[in-house]
Amino acid sequence: MSFSVPVIPSIRGIPYGDRKRINDEARRREGVVDMGSGNPDLPMPPFIRRRLMEALNDGCARYTSYYGLPELREGIARKLSDQRGLSVNPERELLVTHGVQEALYVVMRALLGSGDEVLIPSPHYASYSLNATACGASAVPVPLREADGFSPDMELLERAVTPRTRALALTIPSNPLGVVWSREIVEALAELAIKHNLVVLVDEIYSDFVFGDPPISMGTLPGMKERTFTFNGFSKSFMMMGLRMGYVAGPSGPMEAIKNLHYCVTLCPTSLSQVAALAALECPEEQVEPIIREYLERLDILYNGVVSLPGVTCVRPGGTFYVFPNIKHFGMGSLELAIRLVKEVGVLTLPGTEFGPHGEGYLRLSTCTDRSAIKDGLQRLRQFAERYE
Amino acid sequence: MSFSVPVIPSIRGIPYGDRKRINDEARRREGVVDMGSGNPDLPMPPFIRRRLMEALNDGCARYTSYYGLPELREGIARKLSDQRGLSVNPERELLVTHGVQEALYVVMRALLGSGDEVLIPSPHYASYSLNATACGASAVPVPLREADGFSPDMELLERAVTPRTRALALTIPSNPLGVVWSREIVEALAELAIKHNLVVLVDEIYSDFVFGDPPISMGTLPGMKERTFTFNGFSKSFMMMGLRMGYVAGPSGPMEAIKNLHYCVTLCPTSLSQVAALAALECPEEQVEPIIREYLERLDILYNGVVSLPGVTCVRPGGTFYVFPNIKHFGMGSLELAIRLVKEVGVLTLPGTEFGPHGEGYLRLSTCTDRSAIKDGLQRLRQFAERYE
Numbered sequence: 001m002s003f004s005v006p007v008i009p010s011i012r013g014i015p016y017g018d019r020k021r022i023n024d025e026a027r028r029r030e031g032v033v034d035m036g037s038g039n040p041d042l043p044m045p046p047f048i049r050r051r052l053m054e055a056l057n058d059g060c061a062r063y064t065s066y067y068g069l070p071e072l073r074e075g076i077a078r079k080l081s082d083q084r085g086l087s088v089n090p091e092r093e094l095l096v097t098h099g100v101q102e103a104l105y106v107v108m109r110a111l112l113g114s115g116d117e118v119l120i121p122s123p124h125y126a127s128y129s130l131n132a133t134a135c136g137a138s139a140v141p142v143p144l145r146e147a148d149g150f151s152p153d154m155e156l157l158e159r160a161v162t163p164r165t166r167a168l169a170l171t172i173p174s175n176p177l178g179v180v181w182s183r184e185i186v187e188a189l190a191e192l193a194i195k196h197n198l199v200v201l202v203d204e205i206y207s208d209f210v211f212g213d214p215p216i217s218m219g220t221l222p223g224m225k226e227r228t229f230t231f232n233g234f235s236k237s238f239m240m241m242g243l244r245m246g247y248v249a250g251p252s253g254p255m256e257a258i259k260n261l262h263y264c265v266t267l268c269p270t271s272l273s274q275v276a277a278l279a280a281l282e283c284p285e286e287q288v289e290p291i292i293r294e295y296l297e298r299l300d301i302l303y304n305g306v307v308s309l310p311g312v313t314c315v316r317p318g319g320t321f322y323v324f325p326n327i328k329h330f331g332m333g334s335l336e337l338a339i340r341l342v343k344e345v346g347v348l349t350l351p352g353t354e355f356g357p358h359g360e361g362y363l364r365l366s367t368c369t370d371r372s373a374i375k376d377g378l379q380r381l382r383q384f385a386e387r388y389e
Numbered sequence: 390m391s392f393s394v395p396v397i398p399s400i401r402g403i404p405y406g407d408r409k410r411i412n413d414e415a416r417r418r419e420g421v422v423d424m425g426s427g428n429p430d431l432p433m434p435p436f437i438r439r440r441l442m443e444a445l446n447d448g449c450a451r452y453t454s455y456y457g458l459p460e461l462r463e464g465i466a467r468k469l470s471d472q473r474g475l476s477v478n479p480e481r482e483l484l485v486t487h488g489v490q491e492a493l494y495v496v497m498r499a500l501l502g503s504g505d506e507v508l509i510p511s512p513h514y515a516s517y518s519l520n521a522t523a524c525g526a527s528a529v530p531v532p533l534r535e536a537d538g539f540s541p542d543m544e545l546l547e548r549a550v551t552p553r554t555r556a557l558a559l560t561i562p563s564n565p566l567g568v569v570w571s572r573e574i575v576e577a578l579a580e581l582a583i584k585h586n587l588v589v590l591v592d593e594i595y596s597d598f599v600f601g602d603p604p605i606s607m608g609t610l611p612g613m614k615e616r617t618f619t620f621n622g623f624s625k626s627f628m629m630m631g632l633r634m635g636y637v638a639g640p641s642g643p644m645e646a647i648k649n650l651h652y653c654v655t656l657c658p659t660s661l662s663q664v665a666a667l668a669a670l671e672c673p674e675e676q677v678e679p680i681i682r683e684y685l686e687r688l689d690i691l692y693n694g695v696v697s698l699p700g701v702t703c704v705r706p707g708g709t710f711y712v713f714p715n716i717k718h719f720g721m722g723s724l725e726l727a728i729r730l731v732k733e734v735g736v737l738t739l740p741g742t743e744f745g746p747h748g749e750g751y752l753r754l755s756t757c758t759d760r761s762a763i764k765d766g767l768q769r770l771r772q773f774a775e776r777y778e
Contacts, residue, residue, distance in 0.1 A: 003616050005588050005643040008502040014649040043448030052661075056441050059432030061631035061665075098487050098633075101656040113397040130653050199394050227392050242450035242660025244487075254394040260403040264519050267490040270659045271631025272441075276450075 010114075010136040017126065017354055018335050025342045033369065033377035035302075036338075036348040038175065038321060040368045042294065044239045044276070045287035051279035055272060064268045067259055068096025068247070072274050075281040076247055084204070084217040086230060092252040095259055096245070096269045096277075100205050100231045103248035105131055106265060107229050108167075110258045111199060112137040116166045121152045123176055123324065123355035123362065125203065128169040140165070143358040146326055149315050150177045154188050161192075167199040168192070172215050173206040176355045176364040177324045178299070178317030183216045190221045200224065203231040205246075208292055210319030219249070226251050236321075238280040239291060243273035245280075295321060298367035298374055305378035306365065309385045321367045324352065328361040330388050338363060345380040399503075399525040406515065406743055407724050414731045422758065422766035424691075425727075425737040427564065427710060429757045431683065433628045433665070434676035440668035444661060453657045456648055457485025457636070461663050464670040465636055473593070473606040475619060481641040484648055485634070485658045485666075489594050489620045492637035494520055495654060496618050497556075499647045500588060501526040505555040510541045512565055512713065512744035512751065514592065517558045529554070532747040535715055538704050539566045543577050550581075556588040557581070561604050562595040565744045565753040566713045567688070567706030572605045579610045589613065592620040594635075597681055599708030608638070615640050625710075627669040628680060632662035634669075684710060687756035687763055694767035695754065698774045710756045713741065717750040719777050727752060734769040 019036075026032045043049075067073070073090035080086040088094050097103040104127055112118065114136035120128050122141030129139035142160045144150040157168075168189065173180040181189075193200045200218055207214045219228035233246030250258070296319070303323050306314045311329030327337055334351030341347045352359025367374065408425075415421045432438075456462070462479035469475040477483050486492040493516055501507065503525035509517050511530030518528035531549045533539040546557075557578065562569040570578075582589045589607055596603045608617035622635030639647070685708070692712050695703045700718030716726055723740030730736045741748025756763065 003583075003586060003612075005500065005616060005640055007499050007643050007646040011499040011646050011650050014646065014653065016649060039452045041449070041451070044450055046448075049445045049448050052445050053442055056438045056445075059435075059438050060430070061433055061629050062430070063428045063630045098655050098659075102654060105654045110396050110400040111394065127653060130649075134650060134653055194392075197392060223392075227394060240450050241452045242657070244655070244657075244659050251394055254396050257396040257400050257403065260405060260519075261400050261523060264403065264516060264523055265491060265494045265654060266487050266633070268631070268633075270487075270633045270662055272661055273659055 010134055013133045014130050018351060019354055022338050022342060022348065022350070025339055026348045029342065029346060032342060032346045032348050033373050033380065034348045035365045035369065035374070035377045036350040037368050038366055039241060040236070040239060040295065040321065041370060042239050042291055045283050045291070047283045047287050048238060048240070048276050048279040052272060052276055055275040061271050064271050064274060066263045066268045068269055069274050069278070072096060072278050075278065079281060080249060084207070085220045086217050086249060088249040089252065093255055094247060094249050095255060095262055096247050096274065097262065098246065098266055098269060099235060099244040100203055100233045100246035101127060102262070102266060103231050103246045104128070104201070104203070106258050106261045107201060107248060107250065108132065109135055110254060110261055112166060115164055117162060117164045119157060119160055119165055119168045119198070120356070121157070121170060123352055123359035124169070125171050125175050126355055129356060141356045141358055144177065146313070146315055150174065150179045150324070151181060151185055152189065154192065157192055161196050165196060165198060167201060169201040171203040173210060173319045175206060175320055176322050176359070177315065178320045178322040179315060180210055180215050180318030186216050186218055187221060190218055190224050193227060194223050198227070200228045201231065202228060205232055205236055206320040207232065208237040209295055209321065211296060212318065234277050234280045237288060237292065238283065240273070240276055240280065243276050244270060245273045245277040295367050298371055299323070301371060302365060302367055302374055302378070305375070309381055310389045311385060323365050324362050325365065326361060327363050334360055334363060341381070341384060345384045347377050347380045399523055402522045403519050407740060408743055411727050411731060411737065411739070414728055415737045418731065418735060421731060421735045421737050422762050422769060423737045424754045424758065424763070424766045425739040426757050427755055428630060429625070429628060429684070429710065430759060431628050431680055434672050434680070436672045436676050437627060437629070437665050437668040441661060441665055444664040450660050453660050453663060455652045455657045457658055458663050458667070461485060461667050464667065468670060469638060473596070474609045475606050475638060477638040478641065482644055483636060483638050484644060484651055485636050485663065486651065487635065487655055487658060488624060488633040489592055489622045489635035490516060491651070491655060492620050492635050493517070493590070493592070495647050495650045496590060496637060496639065497521065498524055499643060499650055501555060504553055506551060506553045508546060508549055508554055508557045508587070509745070510546070510559060512741055512748035513558070514560050514564050515744055518745060530745045530747055533566065535702070535704055539563065539568045539713070540570060540574055541578065543581065546581055550585050554585060554587060556590060558590040560592040561607070562599060562708045564595060564709055565711050565741070565748070566704065567709045567711040568704060569599055569604050569707030575605050575607055576610060579607055579613050582616060583612050587616070589617045590620065591617060594621055594625055595709040596621065597626040598684055598710065600685060601707065623666050623669050626677060626681065627672065629662070629665055629669065632665050633659060634662045634666040684756050687760055688712070690760060691754060691756055691763055691767070694764070698770055699778045700774060712754050713751050714754065715750060716752050723749055723752060730770070730773060734773045736766050736769045
């Protein structure tokens with residue numbers, strides 16, 4: 001008699017992304033230009049690499065404090081205060097995690113039970129809905145419209161609130177939309193959260209990659225600190241994606257339970273990665289600024305190229321690595337278009353539907369390959385678009 | 390009106406260990422000998438460090454495949470086949486994780502729902518019960534008795550099975566007991582699992598650290614592959630604890646859901662740590678064997694010292710970093726004794742109760758400090774013990 005291990009429904013319910021299908025298509029071909037991934041291509045600053053090498057001379061790789069090295073948490077608290085205006089106790093209100101991904105998971109898992117609802121202005125970072133599913137909770141995507149410049153419609157959000165709504169999850173600046181919301185919008189969202197007793201999860205991982213001033217940090221607004229979990233990390237600004245160094249700041253009561261869950265999930269963050277994060281805190285500005293400038297310049301090139309494609313419209317990005325063009329003109333679904341772009345012109349993009357159902361009719365393009373590849377990719381997109389003129 | 394973020398009951402239920410209290414006591418003092426931690430003190434083999442340095446010359450730290458680099462999974466599958474006799478498909482039956490800790494978490498979380506029960510021969514690795522709690526399930530610790538050499542009593546286990554029993558969780562060789570179960574016992578446990586349709590979770594992280602032959606891998610027994618999740622990693626054998634490189638092999642059906650959960654929890658394993666794991670797979674034997682020999686020799690010293698203490702008995706360890714002496718002679722609870730040992734003779738140990746209620750009356754001592762510290766610690770324990778002669 002054969003035995004099959006049963007998986008509980010909430011975990012069985014986590015979907016695989018279409019991303020896999022498109023990547024499989026791309027892998028079968030030579031010379032595909034990758035305009036899809038959010039996996040940037042530059043190396044880490046030399047300052048950080050040197051510190052890592054020094055740590056390897058010692059050569060020990062012992063477990064660290066479960067919640068991140070105390071000196072790292074202190075450094076992050078100073079950074080949050082200096083750069084984001086957020087005052088955080090490094091012992092009680094801060095946790096170092098395996099990237100923002102782990103932080104999002106442990107916070108959502110600790111706060112969301114079966115039947116709970118999370119409001120998500122959408123298209124949105126897919127993990128918000130995957131995590132909600134994994135918790136037995138429901139993601140409630142509330143559409144952001146191109147006509148509004150992808151700013152939230154407060155009335156729509158208000159109408160989506162039910163007695164089961166527990167949280168509001170946001171990425172500011174936005175992945176996948178590339179937009180940066182104004183202070184007024186952030187204040188309106190905070191007001192909504194206070195009015196309906198919601199917890200706010202706000203991922204600020206792209207806050208260094210903006211053309212203008214960085215957006216206001218929601219946890220600094222009146223009445224918000226006690227209900228806001230602020231996520232950030234070293235992945236993007238220091239090209240440390242693979243080192244998985246994220247963190248979350250939040251109110252001490254729930255953070256205590258979240259830290260216990262974090263221990264169960266990871267035991268401790270990676271030791272060498274924490275060495276890199278400590279180095280990043282001291283990294284000379286002249287090694288970081290060129291990275292940020294490079295991606296912003298690429299974003300300009302990408303945006304200008306995309307809006308010049310026949311039939312394509314696009315909201316101007318305020319920062320991040322992404323633009324989110326409207327491709328409805330081509331008369332097919334996002335997934336079908338993404339697959340055809342791989343097959344017919346060798347360009348890898350992500351269908352907007354990877355970011356929720358409201359992404360239908362859009363693609364996400366990124367700046368994570370170099371300028372010449374971006375230009376080459378744009379040329380190929382033009383070649384495709386011109387068939388539909 | 391102030392707002393307090395509510396945490397769901399299962400996560401609120403995860404307890405903090407007493408470990409924290411004892412560590413706090415130790416931190417207040419100078420010159421405490423650490424005989425408690427499972428955090429070994431030797432550096433990584435030079436071969437692995439050199440490979441890491443080479444990777445830093447390139448300097449990119451990009452996201453990797455979510456489930457671990459394909460070449461790493463292939464290498465691990467070969468290693469499992471060669472060293473443990475376990476045949477595993479690297480694409481469908483293997484997942485690289487943030488240490489065994491993450492692997493245990495995602496597997497338990499995917500398989501255990503509210504009200505489910507996990508049989509745990511106990512004293513046991515504490516995360517088994519923490520994870521069960523986090524899943525809303527129940528840990529059912531079944532006592533292992535010193536008089537039986539800490540081998541499981543199959544009748545006791547059998548009697549603990551209920552209609553809600555879903556899994557059996559084991560560490561072979563045992564942390565915290567240091568014992569290595571015979572082939573007959575492993576076969577009897579497998580029989581029990583088959584008879585009651587249980588899933589088996591078996592952590593083999595200490596399988597290189599044994600005096601005799603390594604224990605048989607449960608998944609290789611007839612009828613077991615389809616129900617066994619085998620956990621292992623690079624932490625102990627290669628002194629890579631802080632790099633957090635674990636893995637789990639299990640049946641492909643549930644592994645698909647587990648991989649989706651893993652993506653939500655971590656996105657991908659640490660890139661540099663995977664470079665180290667790839668190097669470990671090729672690490673010259675002469676750089677690994679001395680590490681293993683050193684800890685086994687220390688274990689001999691520790692065991693011989695402990696059994697010569699007046700009033701103390703101890704089951705002879707078959708491997709690992711641990712001995713688990715009986716300290717009932719001193720007439721106080723394990724936690725009280727552990728705290729008094731810090732305060733009165735400056736020795737840090739772990740109370741057996743850190744490993745479940747059946748650990749009452751015992752301490753866990755480890756070989757994770759150098760020989761002179763172990764000898765010093767034993768001297769201090771003798772000094773304490775002699776007061777009770």
